[in-house]
Amino acid sequence: MINKKEILFLGVISTTLGTGTFLTNISADSNYYNQVPISNIVGAKKIINVHSSPKFSSGTTVKTYQVGESIKIEGIKGNRFIVNGGYITANKDYVVAAASNISNYLTEVPKSGSIGLKKASNTYINTAFTERKTKLKVGSMQKISGVRWSDNGTPRLLTSDNTYITANKDYVVGTNTKLANYYYTLPSSKTKFVVLSKVYDYVDTALAYKVSAYNVNSTLTIKGIRWSDGGTPRLLTTDNLYVTANKAKVKTKSTVTVSYNLAANPINKYIKNNYLYRYSVITSAIDSSLPKNSYRNKQPEGVVVHETANPSSTIYNEITYMENNYKDAFVHTFVDDAHIINIANTNYLSWGSGYAGNQRFVQFEQVRVHSKKAFAKELNNAAYYTAYILKKYGLTPSLASSDGKGTVWSHHNVSSYLGGSDHTDPDTYWTTNAKTYFNTNYTMTSFIQLVNYYYSK
8 A cells, every 4th residue: 555645835736645655846847857867867967066055156066977977866855956965956948858768878978988870770860860961881880979968858879079979878888898809890892801810790789699610810701890789790601601800810801902914924825815714623532641730920921833843644643642651641632624622721831842842832733734824724723823822821823932932933933942852843844745746935933913813803
């Protein structure tokens, strides 16, 4: 049963309902609130002083609220709101009663000073949201300088250019205070990222439900940013899944422009006219029994081109022989005019060019072919595979040099610049076939033009 007792005193009605006491001002002055808002919150439209006494004077100020702050109301006495530590004005020119659904809104500037857009929204030039200025994309980030209140008690977020954004939590979230550790903008609509440490993609921004794993040096194509409920940015993949944006886990893949001239060499020109993009599919035939030893820098630094020096063998004979004799030597992949067959995991080194070369490079063998078309197609496959490996490991095409730099090497280059071997392939094989079938020469300088072409695509 409600025990209701009303006592008129000091222009205030005291109403006791059970154990709770509520103070309601009976003043008829429409410039002042005469009851505590349902939300128990008011927003400061101007600077508000808290006084120790309901009779305001300069000597009674104990605290100050800045414009935009939210203030919890504990009661009302005359035309004063009772707050923690004293009294503030109930004048509607100074405060506004917060909407009853105020818990659905941000009421203060996030500690990070910025918000992330969970949904597309707009900026406005007034707090009534009647005059729109710009559109805001989902996933974007906005700097926030303050909070302001609409006349109906809805908080708005004030941007650095003095426009207003919704503070509705369904649309915005305060960003992580360690935002600098994350990617939260993209340079283009589809940005490539390289995985630095094994990551997963997820169906949710909380990263709770895994889908697939991505190993080191994998490439991700990202089409947008989305925000978790905790304000952490996530990378949105082209499969509409979410991946961490932590810079310790992923990094943007550098966009490198490389030049090429396929007309400078008759063989490249022939390939351009007949076989561009008609390369063989890379076949995975990984032999799990092969050794798994790490590169000196944990990943490859380039690619070495070999040739088998066996004029009568086939690609399958070469693979069988090498798998049976891997303790002597083995490479990662074999190439001919119709095949690119990968037999050893390129994340681990192979034994094909001496200690220094083995520690640095992915290595592949060309099997000898014996016609104009076959030679051109084999070079086309070799160039495509070289570009593929460079892209896979975030490397840029460059010719081997005597200082040990460069990413595209012949076995001869390794022997000359790094030592540990005396082989000179594929020089003789290329020179002989180039002369026989095209009446020209073919060198690593010619080859890298074709590599650059595929790398740039």
